[in-house]
Structures are given as C-alpha cells and as structure tokens.
Amino acid sequence: MGSSTAHTAADDGAAPVIRLQDAGLAFGDRTLWSGLTLDVAPGEYLAVLGSNGTGKTSFLRVLLGLLPLSHGTVSVNGTRPRAAARGVGYVPQQRGFPARTPLRARDLVAQGVDGHRWGVRLHPRRVHRRVDELLARVGATGYADAPVGLLSGGEQQRLRIAQALAADPTVVLCDEALLSLDLHHQHVVSELVHEQRERTGCSVVFVTHDVNPIIEHVDRILYLANGSFRIGTPDEVLRSDVLSELYGTGIEVLRSNGRILVAGRPDSTHHTDAPEELLP
Ligand SMILES: Nc1ncnc2c1ncn2[C@@H]1O[C@H](COP(=O)(O)OP(=O)(O)OP(=O)(O)O)[C@@H](O)[C@H]1O
Ligand SMILES: [Mg+2]
Secondary structure, eight states: OOOOOSOOHHHHTSOOSEEEEEEEEEETTEEEEEEEEEEEOTTOEEEEEESTTSSHHHHHHHHTTSSOOSEEEEEETTBOHHHHGGGEEEEOSOOOOOTTOOOBHHHHHHHHHSOTTTTOOOOHHHHHHHHHHHHHHTTOGGGTTSBGGGSOHHHHHHHHHHHHHTTOOSEEEEESTTTTOOHHHHHHHHHHHHHHHHHHOOEEEEEOSOOGGGGGGOSEEEEEETTEEEEEOHHHHSSHHHHHHHHTSOEEEEEETTEEEEEEOTTOOOOSSOOSSEEO
C-alpha cells in the first residue's frame, strides 16, 4: 500500500485537475496498482517512475479515459476523463511513423493547433503562424516540410511534443517524451514543457525512466513497483530506505554530480521486480 504526502490540491484551495480516489487497476488477477488516492493541483508537475510493466502507460490511459479503473474513481478537470480529453495534451510512448505516412512535419503539428480533432477550426493564417511558432520552439523549423515518416526518431518526437502543447491544454501527459532525444534536445524539450506550465498554468504528468532531465521542475513523484507505490516530493521518495521498502529488496539511491541514480545493491540476492541495473 502506498503513502501519500500532505501536499494536495485541497491544501492550496484550488480544485484538483486530476483526482484519484482509492483507484486500482488490474488485468485479470494481476493488480498493477491499487489504493491510489492522489490529487494533482493546477500547475503541479508530477513525475511517474517505475520499472517496465508497472502500469505507467496504463495510468496515463486511465487519465485519458481509454482504460477504466478496476476499482475507485478518477476525474480530470472535475469530470469523467473521456469528457475532459479535449483539454488534455498527450505525448504517447514512442512508436515511429510508418515511412509512407502522407503528412509533412507541419501538418502533424497543425492537427494539434486547428482543433482538427474536435471540429473547431481557426483561421488558416492563424494556424500557420502558430504552427511556425511551435516548430521553432522544438527546433523543427529546418524540417517543417519533410514527410514525417522519413524523419529520425528524435525529430519525430519533437513534433509530437509540439502537437501536444499546441492547443494550450490544462493537463499535459508525457509518456517517455525524452526518449531518443540527444542531451541538447532533452534539455530543450524539458524546458519547453516547463515553460508551457509557467505560461499557461497547466499540470504536467511526466512518465520517465530518467528523472534527471526534469528533476528541477518536478513537484512530486509517483513511484510504482510491485503492485504498490509511493507518492511524495523527490526528496521524500528518492531515498534508499523508501525504495528498498517499496521494491522489497536493497535499493541504493546515489547522488553524483547533481545526478540521481537508483541502483539495485550488488549484494542483494532477493529480487522481485527490482531494477536490474539502474533506475529510473
Ligand atoms: N489492455 C490490457 N490488457 C491486458 N494487459 C494489459 C493491457 N494493457 C496493459 N497491460 C499489461 O499491463 C502491464 C503494464 O503495462 P504498461 O504499458 O502500463 O506498463 P509501463 O509501466 O508503461 O511499462 P514500460 O516502462 O515498459 O512502458 C503490462 O504487463 C501490460 O502487458
Ligand atoms: Mg509505458
């Protein structure tokens, strides 16, 4: 069973953007997580960490209304997730566009801007200006007119981020959004998400295996493991004692040159779904 910290939206007096109450998710007799009670406040930045298969993507799918909870309740912007989805920007876990995808880079971003998905259309000139601005922000101006299927994984990823931020969502859900980006573009994209939050007050839920590129922006961490979880500030959760208890085996949290490394202890022999080398 997980523990929750004192910092919640209710404390700040603002209605939570995301509210989970005693939420659980199971597939058959396999419980990914349960007993999850969590409020995410407007403007809050939540990082979601955990090993492969612990239910991080599934957590985002619940928030998108694509997956029903097995137990408990969830609301986004005070309503059912499915009804709130138009206010949510989503960067899915990476899959490459097929080489023959008949879209230019700018068309992909425009889909996020002009309300294409929701039937609300802006004037084409305004769309064009906004698309150019977003392409520039993710450093994609140079390949704006290239077919997306021919771009590199990292170039495609920057377009997905531009697309997700395009409509100024109230919640931004990022699933491994920094994967396949070089260090420079990891920084560019994590700053972009942070700036978006500063400018619009959106909440951010960021699933990642490496918390380091976003750590300075993160308010709280939801750490999933062994069908359980911990929630708290980075200092409260990224601790050897807390993660060892969560994993049920010796875990060491190391800090080196400002970087955080989560490692299985070399002397630990009892493994459940503990990290093989380094996490997150
Ligand atoms: N619709 C589904 N039906 C049955 N099992 C599912 C379904 N969706 C996900 N799972 C299983 O639930 C587990 C968690 O999946 P999920 O994609 O949420 O993991 P994750 O934490 O995002 O992992 P990764 O770090 O590899 O992306 C996996 O074992 C997956 O196979
Ligand atoms: Mg995943």
